[in-house]
Amino acid sequence: MNELVLKIENLTKTYKLGKRDVQPLIDLNLEVRRGEFTAIMGPSGSGKTTLLNLIGCLDKPTSGSVLIDNIDIARLPESQLYKIRRDKIGFIFQNFNLLPYLNARENVELAMELAGKFKGQRKQRALELLATVGLSEREQHRPQRLSQGEQQRVAIARALANDPAIILADEPTGNLDKNSKQEIVKLLANLNQKQGATIIMVTHDEHIAASAERILFLSDGKIQEKQA
Amino acid sequence: MGILTRATRNIARRKTRALLVIVALSLALAMIVSIPPSITASQEATQKTIDNLTTAAKIVASTVNMAATQMDCNLPLTLRTDAGPYHNETTFERPLMNITEYSNLTYVQHVTYVVPVLEQRAYDWPYTVYGVPLDDATLLSSYPILLPANITAGRNLQAGDSGVVVLHERIANHFGVAVGETVNIFGRDFEVVGIEGQEALNTTYATMSLSDAQAITNTTGQASTFIVFADSVDNVYAVKEQIVGAYPKLTVTIAQTLLNQVYQMQRQTNEQLQQAHETMNQIESTGIVEMGIITIADSAIILFIMLYTVRERTKEIGTLKALGASNTTILGQFMLEGVLLSLIAGIVGIVIGIFGATSLANILLPQPITQTGIGITTSGSGTWGGSGSLTAASISVTITPELMLFGLGFSVLLGALGSLYPAWRAARIRPAEAMRYE
Ligand SMILES: Nc1ncnc2c1ncn2[C@@H]1O[C@H](COP(=O)(O)OP(=O)(O)OP(=O)(O)O)[C@@H](O)[C@H]1O
Ligand SMILES: [Mg+2]
Numbered sequence: 001m002n003e004l005v006l007k008i009e010n011l012t013k014t015y016k017l018g019k020r021d022v023q024p025l026i027d028l029n030l031e032v033r034r035g036e037f038t039a040i041m042g043p044s045g046s047g048k049t050t051l052l053n054l055i056g057c058l059d060k061p062t063s064g065s066v067l068i069d070n071i072d073i074a075r076l077p078e079s080q081l082y083k084i085r086r087d088k089i090g091f092i093f094q095n096f097n098l099l100p101y102l103n104a105r106e107n108v109e110l111a112m113e114l115a116g117k118f119k120g121q122r123k124q125r126a127l128e129l130l131a132t133v134g135l136s137e138r139e140q141h142r143p144q145r146l147s148q149g150e151q152q153r154v155a156i157a158r159a160l161a162n163d164p165a166i167i168l169a170d171e172p173t174g175n176l177d178k179n180s181k182q183e184i185v186k187l188l189a190n191l192n193q194k195q196g197a198t199i200i201m202v203t204h205d206e207h208i209a210a211s212a213e214r215i216l217f218l219s220d221g222k223i224q225e226k227q228a
Numbered sequence: 229m230g231i232l233t234r235a236t237r238n239i240a241r242r243k244t245r246a247l248l249v250i251v252a253l254s255l256a257l258a259m260i261v262s263i264p265p266s267i268t269a270s271q272e273a274t275q276k277t278i279d280n281l282t283t284a285a286k287i288v289a290s291t292v293n294m295a296a297t298q299m300d301c302n303l304p305l306t307l308r309t310d311a312g313p314y315h316n317e318t319t320f321e322r323p324l325m326n327i328t329e330y331s332n333l334t335y336v337q338h339v340t341y342v343v344p345v346l347e348q349r350a351y352d353w354p355y356t357v358y359g360v361p362l363d364d365a366t367l368l369s370s371y372p373i374l375l376p377a378n379i380t381a382g383r384n385l386q387a388g389d390s391g392v393v394v395l396h397e398r399i400a401n402h403f404g405v406a407v408g409e410t411v412n413i414f415g416r417d418f419e420v421v422g423i424e425g426q427e428a429l430n431t432t433y434a435t436m437s438l439s440d441a442q443a444i445t446n447t448t449g450q451a452s453t454f455i456v457f458a459d460s461v462d463n464v465y466a467v468k469e470q471i472v473g474a475y476p477k478l479t480v481t482i483a484q485t486l487l488n489q490v491y492q493m494q495r496q497t498n499e500q501l502q503q504a505h506e507t508m509n510q511i512e513s514t515g516i517v518e519m520g521i522i523t524i525a526d527s528a529i530i531l532f533i534m535l536y537t538v539r540e541r542t543k544e545i546g547t548l549k550a551l552g553a554s555n556t557t558i559l560g561q562f563m564l565e566g567v568l569l570s571l572i573a574g575i576v577g578i579v580i581g582i583f584g585a586t587s588l589a590n591i592l593l594p595q596p597i598t599q600t601g602i603g604i605t606t607s608g609s610g611t612w613g614g615s616g617s618l619t620a621a622s623i624s625v626t627i628t629p630e631l632m633l634f635g636l637g638f639s640v641l642l643g644a645l646g647s648l649y650p651a652w653r654a655a656r657i658r659p660a661e662a663m664r665y666e
Contacts, residue, residue: 053659053663056550058550059658059659059660082553086552097550097663099544100241101234101238111551114548162552
């Protein structure tokens, strides 16, 4: 059995909305091993994005602990958190979030530049990653000249750039047409199988979720494992 | 593809906005680089005026004061009746005074010189013999007004002269003599050394040494007038009072008009000096206030444009943070954009300044004042001084390399100042919220 890359214990997140509290996550527990491809499903508003944001250090838990590679990120200050985001996490968003003024290669390089990698090294790896996602030809194109599926593939290349411990994908196929959906899911499954990438993917789509080896349901603030 | 590239591309991406901001900022920065040299140029122009005024005031003081400190002391005119060829003729006559009797005049306080002169009319043709003491070189150089003023031929009288005469041109014409020739006056021959030209107010004098004049008119030891000089225009009245007190019979005539004029000129000069100094201070304070306003307005423009940019790019900031950008990186990115924008405007502003600094200076600052001219007129009866009027002058300004550097530095500073708060806001954006922002 592979080692644990993520261990969540008694995680609670409470949002204050005026006088009312919204509590999407209550005493949630979850373990993910290195190399696992996990899909998280659940009704709208059940707290899926909230969970990914907490794992990705974009938000702070109200209570409980989140251990990534045995580091409890719940207790880290912002001055340390950005390094976790940079070195341990790769994000894939529903609407790609590429920087419009950078071309495909530069968008991939950006993640490495923030990590302080040298220019030659950066470019080399960016080209390799674009080849991996099948976009060698599109290196110089800015996002607006790429199709949505292509944009998401650039985003995937970007997420892989710093060799993260976990790839977090929040509805990566949510904005794509049927064909692109299939391509992206195939690409993610491939990365998992061939390169051993650890992926946690949120989706509404059962067919998409089916390509993951493990499917979780989030409801009432807790995780339920779907038994195969 | 570093932070600088990102900043440049972001500016280039919003061309119209960048252009508008750069136009506004560059005009302001052109003013910023034009104001300091304009202040210097204006102040230099004004300082020159002040220097001119001061020099003019000094010249006026020496020449006009000389005439204005002069007073004539005479005995009152008396009537004299003589038998003429057809009837008795009555004339006014100036009684003569024995010089030694008035020796105490020299001791009157504030008196610098007492100069006895002799005026005797010739009856064969109406001209006047005028005797001036020529034995004191210092006196003559301090008070040149004692001698004829308008020599048109030959030379003037000088210390030590004797047996020579300077003739008014009408007398020379009457006798038909020229410089170097001899003329007979009151039965004695004199060499004509100079001719005095006709002027509006001068009298037809044959001017010679006092002792010669006394000798030919048999009036040795006597004078018709004591010319007394006070040490300053302010003491003229005091001197007059003392003389009248000591010699009640004497009539003391002061150069009243001239005195008034000197007083007025002193007042005027002081006013003009004050005005020039005020202008100088005003130029500086206006310039400083304007630079302050422009600085504030400039940073405000950058502040608002960068606040808008940060708001507009909230999602991008969220993405950058998700990718692992530190708060410092975000802060740096947005400050760099503000500084870059301001720097471009600074360069454009300097170019505008190079061509338009002079026009800008004339629009922005009070005009420095210069003097139109100072005039001193010398006439037979004295020296008249008058200072010209003060007028506004335009200046010309050039932008030096130092000023260009200053302009660039200033625009960087403005950019940093204006974008500090927006960049700080950007750095503080919470990533989870930024990702939800649409
Ligand atoms: N910043 C916030 N402030 C207040 N409430 C919030 C905030 N973020 C999320 N919520 C609330 O928390 C709950 C969970 O939201 P979340 O976005 O995690 O749901 P989700 O499962 O991702 O939904 P969807 O499938 O629609 O994306 C929702 O009720 C949402 O309104
Ligand atoms: Mg969601």
